Amino acid sequence: MNNIIHQICENYISEVLHFFDSGAIRKLDEIEVVLKEKTNSYLKQMTQTYFEEIDQAIADDKTGGRS
Numbered sequence: 001m002n003n004i005i006h007q008i009c010e011n012y013i014s015e016v017l018h019f020f021d022s023g024a025i026r027k028l029d030e031i032e033v034v035l036k037e038k039t040n041s042y043l044k045q046m047t048q049t050y051f052e053e054i055d056q057a058i059a060d061d062k063t064g065g066r067s
Contacts, residue, residue: 001053008049012042 015038 004049008042008045012038
């Protein structure tokens with residue numbers, strides 16, 4: 001799971017850096033909207049990964065408990 005989380009974080013940071021590094025002069029409203037979208041997507045991916053790992057751990061535990 002650590003590799004997945006690390007990759008999600010790297011992608012998020014890369015997207016934010018690219019947004020600011022594009023050379024465009026941005027208005028505050030645009031910055032707020034774009035960063036909120038990127039951050040919401042990042043949080044969704046992190047939460048989804050976390051719960052997928054929990055689901056897998058529960059499934060593994062149930063399988064192990066029946067043996």
